[in-house]
Amino acid sequence: MTLGTRTNRNPAPPEHGPSPADLIARAEAMVPELVRRQAETESRTYYAEDTHRRFAEAGFYRILVPRRYGGLELGVETFLEVTKILARGCPSTAWMYCLGATHALPAASLFGEAAQAELFADGDFICPATIVPGGSAIRLPDGGWRVSGTWRYCSGSPYATHFMGHALVPADDGGPDQTLLFVVPRSRWRRLDDWGDQLGLRGSGSHGITVDDALVPDHSAMLGVHVSQVAVERGTPGRTLHGNPEYGGGPLSYMNMEVAALAVGMARNALDIYEEMLRERTTLLPPIVPRGENPDYQLWFGDACGMVDTAEAALAGAIRRWQRTCAAGPEAFTREEDLRIAVICRHILRLCWRAVESNLFPTAGSSSVRGGERLERVWRDMSTMHNHTGLAVFLPTVAVRDLTKQRLGLE
CATH class of the missing domain: 1.10.540.10 (Acyl-CoA dehydrogenase/oxidase, N-terminal domain)
Known part of the structure; x- marks a missing residue:
């Protein structure tokens, strides 16, 4: 074969x-x-x-x-x-x-x-990926790899054309396992029926994926590489092949810009719902007036608008910074710069969550947060987003510490 x-x-x-x-x-x-x-x-x-x-x-x-x-x-x-x-x-x-x-x-x-x-043979490309290494990869005598394992939380899997994962390769000298970044087409994996019982993002298609003894050619795998830790300062194959500097940008910062964009969109969703309430509903306690005329609701909504507007402006700035750094040449996209943009995204996420969790959700009223209500769903989805390992663990701890170490020149 x-x-x-x-x-x-x-x-x-x-x-x-x-x-x-x-x-x-x-x-x-x-x-x-x-x-x-x-x-x-x-x-x-x-x-x-x-x-x-x-x-x-x-x-x-x-x-x-x-x-x-x-x-x-x-x-x-x-x-x-x-x-x-x-x-x-x-x-x-x-x-x-x-x-x-x-x-x-x-x-x-x-x-x-x-x-x-x-x-990219079919033009459309839908490829869920996971950042947590798992499974196993064995080097074949005639080249390539044999990959097996199960990876969870593969968002986008129902209509996917491919899967991108990280497998573990045992070291020959008994040392720590190495990471193998690989991509396999849809024909080489199966989707599990293991999604939908979570608090939020129940419709995100984040099913598990199982790969059974897939043969992966050398050109579709990279040994010793994790997509969030790739150094692009010496250039990338894509930057050279396509002549487009955006195919040479920092992967870590880009991954966090994705989630920041999702957070801003979700927070805008909540603002839309709340504004509709201000226009259509009255206060619960006397004097009974339209909520939009009540000073407290005006304060809660206006403050939330400011937080989300700030987050969106920060996202636009992060994107421009990412693009400018790409255009400046491979050597400009240092690990420190990659981490700086990622940490900006951390604060975008915090602002969006604060606007919804502190201002909008608790003051909307119990009828607005019943199961199946639009605001209740946004709150559940954002809660689940904040449970993501990359956002809850990596960004607030490892990323900010590593940024300091990079700045100070520490190992």
Whole structure:
């Protein structure tokens, strides 16, 4: 059996594809329907097939795919704006879309031409990934790897074309296991029925994935690499191949910008709900007036608006900084810079959560937080987001300590 055998049918690059404005308008047009279908999405544990088709037809799955392989190559700013808008409609849908389509960027950045020609053969690229190493990988005598294992929380798996994971490779000298970054096509793994009972993000398609003795060619695997720790200061294969500096950016900071965009979209979702309450509902205690005329509700809403506006401005600044650093050349994207942008994203997340958890959710009233209500769902989704290992453990501890050590030149 030949490792990595696949028919190469790379589509031609689009001559007149949709513009960023087109994609943003398409996402905005979908928001009302996403709001209406939230309960259905949670019950199914992923968004509907017709929603998936609309995303594909709109070009959402090709935003980050290189033009060389039929993608739109419109960059992270457009992708994160679409993500943010979708989260304003349905956080689960946005999470599933984002964490499935986003890995076109590391795939197009870190892997060489042979791998990319296979990975992007169909144009659309949906590839859930996990940052926690697991399973096992064994080097084959004639080259390549045999990979097996189960990886949990693979958001975006229901309609995925690929899976990106980290396997453990035993060291020959008995030392610590090494990490193998690998990508396998959909035909080499199966999705588990293990999602939907969580507090929130129940419709995010974050199912587990099992790989059984998959043969992975050398060009689709990288030994000793973890996607969050890749050093890009010496350049990347994708930057050279595509001539696009965004395929040479820091992966850690980009991963955190994704979640920051989701958080801003979710917080905007909560603000939309609360504003509707201010316009349509009255106060619970005398004097009975429209909530929007009550000084306390004005304070709670205005303060929350300020926090979310600040978070969104910080996100825009983080994206610009990421892009400027990419454009400045490979040597500019140091580990310190990667960590700085990641830590900015930490505070974006904190602001968004504070606006919802401290201002909006507790003052909306019990009728607004019953099971199945839109605000209740946003609160559950944001609570679950804050339970993510990367956000709850890595960012507040390891990332901020490592930033200090990088700044001071410590090991």
